[in-house]
Amino acid sequence: MPNFNYTMTILDGKKTSDDLKNEIAADVKAMKARGEKVPHLAAVLVGTDGASLTYVGSKVRSCERIGFESTLIKLPEETTEDELLNQIEALNNNPEIDGYIVQLPLPKHIDEQKVLLAVDPDKDVDGFHPTNFGKMAQDMPVFIPATPFGIMELLKRYNVPTEGKHTVVIGRSHIVGRPMSILMSQKGNPGNSTVTLAHSRTQNLKEITLQADIIITALGVPEFLKADMVKEGVTVIDVGITRVDDASRERGYRLTGDVDFEAVSKKAKFITPVPGGVGPMTIAMLLKNTLLARARHKELQS
Numbered sequence: 001m002p003n004f005n006y007t008m009t010i011l012d013g014k015k016t017s018d019d020l021k022n023e024i025a026a027d028v029k030a031m032k033a034r035g036e037k038v039p040h041l042a043a044v045l046v047g048t049d050g051a052s053l054t055y056v057g058s059k060v061r062s063c064e065r066i067g068f069e070s071t072l073i074k075l076p077e078e079t080t081e082d083e084l085l086n087q088i089e090a091l092n093n094n095p096e097i098d099g100y101i102v103q104l105p106l107p108k109h110i111d112e113q114k115v116l117l118a119v120d121p122d123k124d125v126d127g128f129h130p131t132n133f134g135k136m137a138q139d140m141p142v143f144i145p146a147t148p149f150g151i152m153e154l155l156k157r158y159n160v161p162t163e164g165k166h167t168v169v170i171g172r173s174h175i176v177g178r179p180m181s182i183l184m185s186q187k188g189n190p191g192n193s194t195v196t197l198a199h200s201r202t203q204n205l206k207e208i209t210l211q212a213d214i215i216i217t218a219l220g221v222p223e224f225l226k227a228d229m230v231k232e233g234v235t236v237i238d239v240g241i242t243r244v245d246d247a248s249r250e251r252g253y254r255l256t257g258d259v260d261f262e263a264v265s266k267k268a269k270f271i272t273p274v275p276g277g278v279g280p281m282t283i284a285m286l287l288k289n290t291l292l293a294r295a296r297h298k299e300l301q302s
């Protein structure tokens, strides 16, 4: 029998995001003491999707906690694309706002790509504008999408080895999978990984995941990754957060990741939980991007 000599470490996104928020709060305190303008984040929410309401609420509360200004713009489900584009233009032209996000998903009658293209890249703290995506792909300083940025920060703070490792990213979304594959292959630590980007058309996925040192799942399919799909000592980053009906819970659902945590964690060296893993890091890194946006605007104004 092989001797797998390691202990499993849970990558605690809740604690790490709290640490990050405290660090940002200290920066804001110093800004205030110098009499400087503090960062101002705006969030646009169209409709009443329950999960989106939770995430946007959490973004606004986090701003309050660390001393940022925040503005929440709630628009009804029937908002037209033109009305939303007008709102975006107003945010682009408002010098008080350092950065803003349009919460996704948008209602089906609105063209998401058109909306994201309208966001001023200098205020695009989500890092979704093609200009920012291109800069990221070329290793230039830019806003990195919050979820991939949060995963990189978790890997860094827990000293997870990535150099020369085989990373398999499952899911090719513009928000998570695709940027993640770019960041993991870039020079740096974390980084320097050999990356496979798998997706719904990938054949023989199990053969591929069994070769992976690091697996990042961003599928939204509850408990998709099973223990027989991973090798011993693997690092597993679970980005999926699905609300599964559960009458035994007060709120009527439980949160489930893409990973069969119970079984996979027995083979993993590092693993993120759901909840409390990647999700909270997304919010912390959005705040980090807003802090960077303020610094950039200050520099441009001086």
Ligand SMILES: Nc1nc2c(c(=O)[nH]1)N[C@@H](CN(C=O)c1ccc(C(=O)N[C@@H](CCC(=O)O)C(=O)O)cc1)CN2
Binding pocket: 051, 054, 055, 056, 058, 101, 102, 103, 104, 105, 126, 146, 147, 175, 241, 255, 274, 275, 276, 277, 278, 279, 280, 281, 282, 283
């Ligand atoms: N404009 C954007 N839209 C969306 C993004 C994004 O980065 N920008 N990402 C996701 C949703 N998201 C942030 O907006 C997000 C998801 C999850 C969490 C989180 O903290 N999850 C908790 C559980 C929270 C709960 O009770 O549901 C956890 O995992 O512990 C924060 C932000 C899609 N849209």
